[in-house]
Amino acid sequence: MDQPNVTTTVLGADEIILNMGPQHPSTHGVLRVKLKLDGEKVIGSECIIGYLHRGVEKIGENRTYPQFAPYVDRTDYVAAVSNGLGYCEAVEKLLGAEAPPRARWVRTILTELQRIASHLLWLGTHALDIGAITPVFYTFREREEILKIFEKYCGARLTTHAFRIGGLQYETYDGFEEEVKAFCRDFEKKVVEYEELLTENRIWVQRTRNVGVLTPQDAIDMGATGPVLRGSGIRWDIRKAFPYAAYDQFQFDIPIGERGDTYDRYLVRMEEMRQSRRIILQAVESIPEGPILARVGKVIKPPPGEVYHSIEAPKGELGYYIVSDGTTQPYRLRIRPPSFINLEAFDKMVRGHLVADVVAIIGTLDIVLGEVDR
Amino acid sequence: MDEQKKEEPKPAETPAPAAAAPKPPAKPAGPAPAPLDNELVRRLRARFGAAVGEATLDRKQAIVVIGRERLLDVCRYLKDEEKFDFLTDLTAVDWLTRSPRFHVILNLYSFSRNERLRLKVPVDGPCPSVTSVWGTADWLERECFDMFGVVFEGHPGLKRILLPDEWKGHPLRKDYDILKQDTDWVRENLGIESGQ
Numbered sequence: 001m002d003q004p005n006v007t008t009t010v011l012g013a014d015e016i017i018l019n020m021g022p023q024h025p026s027t028h029g030v031l032r033v034k035l036k037l038d039g040e041k042v043i044g045s046e047c048i049i050g051y052l053h054r055g056v057e058k059i060g061e062n063r064t065y066p067q068f069a070p071y072v073d074r075t076d077y078v079a080a081v082s083n084g085l086g087y088c089e090a091v092e093k094l095l096g097a098e099a100p101p102r103a104r105w106v107r108t109i110l111t112e113l114q115r116i117a118s119h120l121l122w123l124g125t126h127a128l129d130i131g132a133i134t135p136v137f138y139t140f141r142e143r144e145e146i147l148k149i150f151e152k153y154c155g156a157r158l159t160t161h162a163f164r165i166g167g168l169q170y171e172t173y174d175g176f177e178e179e180v181k182a183f184c185r186d187f188e189k190k191v192v193e194y195e196e197l198l199t200e201n202r203i204w205v206q207r208t209r210n211v212g213v214l215t216p217q218d219a220i221d222m223g224a225t226g227p228v229l230r231g232s233g234i235r236w237d238i239r240k241a242f243p244y245a246a247y248d249q250f251q252f253d254i255p256i257g258e259r260g261d262t263y264d265r266y267l268v269r270m271e272e273m274r275q276s277r278r279i280i281l282q283a284v285e286s287i288p289e290g291p292i293l294a295r296v297g298k299v300i301k302p303p304p305g306e307v308y309h310s311i312e313a314p315k316g317e318l319g320y321y322i323v324s325d326g327t328t329q330p331y332r333l334r335i336r337p338p339s340f341i342n343l344e345a346f347d348k349m350v351r352g353h354l355v356a357d358v359v360a361i362i363g364t365l366d367i368v369l370g371e372v373d374r
Numbered sequence: 375m376d377e378q379k380k381e382e383p384k385p386a387e388t389p390a391p392a393a394a395a396p397k398p399p400a401k402p403a404g405p406a407p408a409p410l411d412n413e414l415v416r417r418l419r420a421r422f423g424a425a426v427g428e429a430t431l432d433r434k435q436a437i438v439v440i441g442r443e444r445l446l447d448v449c450r451y452l453k454d455e456e457k458f459d460f461l462t463d464l465t466a467v468d469w470l471t472r473s474p475r476f477h478v479i480l481n482l483y484s485f486s487r488n489e490r491l492r493l494k495v496p497v498d499g500p501c502p503s504v505t506s507v508w509g510t511a512d513w514l515e516r517e518c519f520d521m522f523g524v525v526f527e528g529h530p531g532l533k534r535i536l537l538p539d540e541w542k543g544h545p546l547r548k549d550y551d552i553l554k555q556d557t558d559w560v561r562e563n564l565g566i567e568s569g570q
Contacts (some may be wrong), residue, residue: 011515034468049536050534050535050536050537050538053536053537055545056508057521057546058545058546058552061546065415087530093433093434096433120566145447200375218509219460220485221508221510222509223460223461223508223509223510236447236485242488243490244503259402264503303405303406305405305406305407305432305433306432306433306437307433307435308435308481308490308492309462310462317462319463319481321463321465321479321481322389331467332467334465334479336462336481340517341510341513341514344509344512344513345512369431373536374536
């Protein structure tokens with residue numbers, strides 16, 4: 001709301017405009033931020049986005065429902081499995097179909113592994129931005145294990161296209177359960193390792209405590225979701241509010257922060273990784289036998305109408321709003337991108353901080369520009 | 375294809391109950407919109423009268439059509455009195471041939487009720503901005519303007535957000551010609567005919 005005045009108001013004697021990005025290592029892609037500075041203090045900001053706009057929603061209107069599924073992997077490209085889950089479930093809801101239990105269990109396991117992978121990528125790069133070089137080597141080591149499981153399951157590491165409308169693309173491979181369990185067994189110790197590096201590290205705490213504070217009122221007003229909302233102390237998670245896949249079958253907690261600062265969001269994401277591990281362990285012990293694909297027909301032709309379905313992606317609420325006119329192609333396909341809407345709160349969070357904190361605040365929002373720009 | 379052919383003769387013959395049994399929930403029982411009449415809709419009608427249009431339930435999701443004249447009042451009421459404090463999403467749908475051409479879609483959520491509500495606002499010209507009710511609407515309305523050309527009256531700084539400022543046209547409109555966009559650009563900037 002305050003954006004226009006960054007560039008239109010007359011600058012004071014001590015004020016300057018600083019351009020950050022789109023080519024900047026710590027803007028995590030092609031984000032450009034125009035900062036209005038008074039010395040080293042940020043007094044206004046404007047995000048300039050769209051450098052990665054590929055017209056995904058327009059493409060959606062010109063593809064059949066199954067054809068569009070690989071495209072959603074490329075919006076939030078570090079959490080492709082979550083995107084696929086959201087899209088497939090939205091189309092299933094539109095059809096009035098439901099994936100069989102076995103598919104829902106495997107979906108839950110893969111999506112939670114993806115959440116861990118996404119948070120690990122965030123943790124490594126966020127720490128790197130702030131100046132802690134070590135964590136990235138450790139987090140990428142564990143992320144690699146998850147990507148190997150994805151690769152074995154569906155042949156792809158990043159843009160997985162793991163699910164299919166109505167269920168799963170593939171049956172799990174031999175030894176899937178054991179590998180997932182082995183990962184979970186080791187991962188418990190690994191989270192402790194990360195925490196030892198950061199949680200009580202004085203430099204880390206000083207760089208993140210009280211930086212980028214978002215009050216609960218502001219978080220709701222700005223539409224923040226996911227760890228950003230929970231870091232501000234609001235216990236809300238779509239996995240609990242509107243359970244999907246098989247989440248209603250498992251026990252897990254929703255961590256929240258107290259102060260809504262960068263450090264709290266860090267703690268929330270660390271705890272979320274532990275909770276994801278807990279979900280995976282419960283799910284992998286109880287995968288039901290049975291078919292992996294519901295009978296949805298070879299031609300996906302949903303009856304006219306519309307649906308909004310959202311999931312708790314690693315970044316926040318990822319929603320798909322699909323309008324069907326009864327043909328094989330969506331009439332309108334809208335993606336509600338968590339990164340885009342979380343980034344909107346950036347201006348509120350950054351004001352009054354130093355230039356060095358801008359990097360911490362971009363990192364704590366955990367944005368992916370492919371999803372911001374679509 | 376196969377699946378569909380199989381399905382069509384099924385109601386007439388109804389053979390093999392074992393094979394037919396799992397089918398009905400998958401396709402023929404496809405969900406259809408039904409009228410909605412609950413407490414909330416009744417309260418809205420009592421308060422805003424004719425501004426509240428058709429209310430439907432589609433795939434168990436509540437949808438209410440609101441006239442653009444009273445949109446801001448309805449939104450303020452929904453936020454303050456009905457506790458729909460969260461604007462999840464704002465977008466539009468272009469119904470090229472219908473009379474109010476666009477539907478502006480507002481997806482609301484209430485934390486205290488754990489309930490979603492979708493508002494549809496049919497507009498031909500400008501639509502009132504809801505930025506004064508929910509801060510989120512700022513970027514969402516800019517995106518909607520960028521993609522559909524719907525003008526939001528009262529928005530603090532309505533300009534393009536994803537596309538460059540000098541972009542022509544609004545890509546998510548149904549009559550946006552991608553090919554023409556390309557040939558025009560090539561002619562104008564390169565001085566040659568596009569090979570498309």
